[in-house]
Amino acid sequence: MRYAIVSDIHSNIEALDAVFARIEPSDAVLCLGDIVGYGPNPNECLARVRERAAATVLGNHDVAAIDGHGIEFFNPNARAAIEWTQGVLAAEHLAWLDGLSYELRLDDMLLVHGAPVDYFAYVLDKNAAARAFAATTAPLIFNGHTHIADFYALRGDGTIEHAFRQHGGRLELEPGTRYIVNAGSVGQPRDLNPDASFALYDAGARTVEWVRAPYELARTQAKMCEAHLPEALARRLAAGR
Numbered sequence: 001m002r003y004a005i006v007s008d009i010h011s012n013i014e015a016l017d018a019v020f021a022r023i024e025p026s027d028a029v030l031c032l033g034d035i036v037g038y039g040p041n042p043n044e045c046l047a048r049v050r051e052r053a054a055a056t057v058l059g060n061h062d063v064a065a066i067d068g069h070g071i072e073f074f075n076p077n078a079r080a081a082i083e084w085t086q087g088v089l090a091a092e093h094l095a096w097l098d099g100l101s102y103e104l105r106l107d108d109m110l111l112v113h114g115a116p117v118d119y120f121a122y123v124l125d126k127n128a129a130a131r132a133f134a135a136t137t138a139p140l141i142f143n144g145h146t147h148i149a150d151f152y153a154l155r156g157d158g159t160i161e162h163a164f165r166q167h168g169g170r171l172e173l174e175p176g177t178r179y180i181v182n183a184g185s186v187g188q189p190r191d192l193n194p195d196a197s198f199a200l201y202d203a204g205a206r207t208v209e210w211v212r213a214p215y216e217l218a219r220t221q222a223k224m225c226e227a228h229l230p231e232a233l234a235r236r237l238a239a240g241r
């Protein structure tokens with residue numbers, strides 16, 4: 001079985017379509033949340049994810065879109081985008097989001113938006129990775145939230161290794177080692193590569209491959225401008241930060 005892991009789509013339908021064009025119909029799509037927020041096409045992204053994903057967990061922007069929960073932690077641009085999203089979100093999509101959970105365990109995999117148990121914590125360094133590993137027994141944790149494609153490996157001797165995958169790349173999973181694999185962001189990458197990021201996990205071959213998919217981001221930016229979403233959110237797409 002091969003899984004396509006997507007996260008942090010952020011209402012960017014051009015980026016999502018570019019990613020879905022790169023996967024096979026037989027791939028099982030797993031979505032790690034933040035389908036909405038920041039971008040101009042929340043309903044279109046929700047429709048696409050609902051049609052294609054085998055499993056989805058909640059992100060902090062999804063939760064904020066549902067009922068404003070956590071919005072006090074958002075910066076002014078993120079908050080403005082969530083308020084705009086709340087104004088356009090179809091009731092049917094909102095109800096679907098409201099039925100999602102914060103984590104899912106599938107075989108050896110744990111799916112979370114940010115980290116196990118502390119769902120919206122950012123795993124940005126080895127200390128945070130150590131806390132995340134300690135919070136679950138799952139051998140393979142898939143997350144997003146930081147918008148940075150990377151991984152942490154916890155060896156049998158307790159040491160943690162970290163590596164970026166912001167230009168794509170592979171990882172062969174070793175027996176006896178646990179992993180936190182960040183798929184990067186589909187719709188708003190922050191690892192200085194503006195191309196949409198996602199990951200492919202081949203459960204049989206025990207490999208993870210990160211893929212970057214270029215998309216027509218000028219089109220997304222034009223729609224953001226038309227919707228009067230904060231200009232800085234459109235600008236950052238081109239910078240990938």
Ligand code: ZN
Binds near residue numbers: 061147
């Ligand atoms: Zn996000």
